[in-house]
Amino acid sequence: MTSSRGATERAAARGLLSRLNTTLPQPLAAEWQAAFHGVPRHAFLPDVVWLGDGLTPCDRRETPGVWLRAAYDDAPVVTQVNDGDDPGPGGDRWPSCSASAPGIVFRMLAMLDLEGGERVMEVGTGTGWNAGLLAHRLGGSLVTTVEVDADLAARARASLASIGVHPHVVTGDGGLVEASGLDRIVATCSVRRVPRRWVTGLAPGGVILTPWESPWLCYGLLRLTARADGCASGRFHPHAAFMLMRGQRTSLRVFRDVVRDGQTPAGSTTPLSPWEVAGEDWAAGFSLGLQLPDVWWAWHHGPDVAGVRSRLWVATTDATSWAAVDDDGTAGAPFTVWQHGPRRLWREVEAAYHWWTGAGRPGPSDFGMTVTPEGRHTPWLRQPGHPVPRHG
Structure with missing residues (x-):
């Protein structure tokens, strides 16, 4: 046997x-x-x-x-x-x-x-x-x-x-x-930030290889090489999704942690479809994750709201600011936006998306990251001299 x-x-x-x-x-x-x-x-x-x-x-x-x-x-x-x-x-x-x-x-x-x-x-x-x-x-x-x-x-x-x-x-x-x-x-396991002790623990020329995740999108591999100045720098690579390191987990839910009674959101409209930023385009999502490192999203399909087929929620990881974008199921813009908190998150999402399209819609392998021994993270596009803008 x-x-x-x-x-x-x-x-x-x-x-x-x-x-x-x-x-x-x-x-x-x-x-x-x-x-x-x-x-x-x-x-x-x-x-x-x-x-x-x-x-x-x-x-x-x-x-x-x-x-x-x-x-x-x-x-x-x-x-x-x-x-x-x-x-x-x-x-x-x-x-x-x-x-x-x-x-x-x-x-x-x-x-x-x-x-x-x-x-x-x-x-x-x-x-x-x-x-x-x-x-x-x-x-x-x-x-x-x-x-x-x-x-x-x-x-x-x-x-x-x-x-x-x-x-x-x-x-x-x-x-x-x-x-x-x-x-x-x-x-x-994936990380949202490369631990400082990994960078300081490398010998000159040493390599860190880690799956990457932002609150916006879990995707990609980051390969860093230790430089003579003590920093580690390198490019992202595609096609990987791993569970997040336990010490970096967050557990957030829209109706438990973000939206609360008594909040009065501000209303507006947007020409940007929520499906463009939280749909199937992983290149867009990856770029937004680098530009908005403390922002996450969740779809609510079929909400109990008259005339709304789907609602995209966008929120900060500290749960202080949020936005909701409504899709009524008809073709084309505008879309109704509701925002609450000290940050106008949908404006930030719009700015991040338009930066990405203006840069030629780069994919994950076009981006890189430099991490200092003190733990500062600087994402860049195509080469270290071209930092990715951060919003918020």
């Missing part, structure tokens, strides 16, 4: 590797292919994972075939919900840890440009699979992985030991860990 299971797992792994070598920009380097085989992904998944948009539990003991297909699909697998407190069938589940899609895992590993001998810190151990791949490639003594969740850290430590790789597994907040002389820092 064990031999049969092992053969099935190896066949599934070979199938995934074949797909990766076809779909990635370049086939996996020999060192990463060896790590792929030496650090099997299924060994890092718990017996129960959650699949699909509905986060349906999948138990390996009950449906081993479905579980194994999830383990070797090129897709993320949710491995923890609600920070480890599953509310049960009738509760509201939300993902709090996942095994990232293998394609993005190996794309990020390639972006680290490892040659051997580098000292690496990973932030966000999760299942431990990424740390295992790094340790297989570099040796466990050169890899430190940091996980804020003690239960996840313990599980990852056990999974790593089970296949004979031993990076240093640290339980703690990856944004606060003191480090120095690191050659690489790689995060498997």
Whole structure:
């Protein structure tokens, strides 16, 4: 039985590797292919994972075939919900840890440009699979992985030991860990601000690679290189979306935290469609996220308001200012705007959108970021001498 299971797992792994070598920009380097085989992904998944948009539990003991297909699909697998407190069938589940899609895992590993001998810190151990791949490639003594969740850290430590790789597994907040002389820092969670200690912990020429998120849009990878002046600077890269680092989470809801009884909003109109800024155009959303780093949005479809089909809410993360833009379902402008608070947020959104269109509608890879040792973030367009305007 064990031999049969092992053969099935190896066949599934070979199938995934074949797909990766076809779909990635370049086939996996020999060192990463060896790590792929030496650090099997299924060994890092718990017996129960959650699949699909509905986060349906999948138990390996009950449906081993479905579980194994999830383990070797090129897709993320949710491995923890609600920070480890599953509310049960009738509760509201939300993902709090996942095994990232293998394609993005190996794309990020390639972006680290490892040659051997580098000292690496990973932030966000999760299942431990990424740390295992790094340790297989570099040796466990050169890899430190940091996980804020003690239960996840313990599980990852056990999974790593089970296949004979031993990076240093640290339980703690990856944004606060003191480090120095690191050659690489790689995060498997997104950040809204690069922690200052990551910048000061890099050796000259060292690299930070982290998924990026703004309150407006979770999207992209940021690759920074340490400069001689102590700053770290580099470009954004597309096609990535990760869970936010726990220490940077916000939990805001329009009708709980923002809109309150007794507020009297100011009314106006706008020619700018709310769908242009909060629709399917990720390039627009990415640019607005850099220009409005403390602003988020939420759609309310079918509100109980006469003549309104959809309403876009825009608010600051401190919940002091908000705007609502109404779409009545007819074609074209104008759209009704309501605004409250010390900032006129929709004016800021309009200014940010028009700057983006005036700049030629640049995409995420046209932007970059410079971070100082003191933690100051300066986004720029195409080169560091052209800063992105900030509003608010």
